[in-house]
Amino acid sequence: MGRILAERITVDPNILLGKPVIAGTRIPVYLILNLLAAGYTPERVIEAYPGLTVDDVRAALEYAEQRLRYEEIHLPGLSRC
DSSP states (O other): OOHHHHHHEEOOTTSGGGOOEETTSOOBHHHHHHHHHTTOOHHHHHHHSTTOOHHHHHHHHHHHHHHHHTOOOOOTTOOOO
C-alpha cells in the first residue's frame, strides 16, 4: 500500500470487524464504493459524510483497485489457457 493510502485507510479488528475504513472514522471503504456505483459524485459523497475529503474518496477507489488487481477468480467448467 502506498504511503498516502496507508495513512487514509485503516483495518482494525475492533472497528467494523476489521473492514477497511477511512482513518479516524467508522466509514467503510465499501460504503464509499457503493455510493459512487449508485451515481454519487465524490462531492455528493462528501456532502453525505462531511468528515470525508476528496482524497479519502480517491483512497477508497485506490484501495479497491489494489485489492482487485491481483485477485483470481476460478469459475467451474472453464479451463485456464
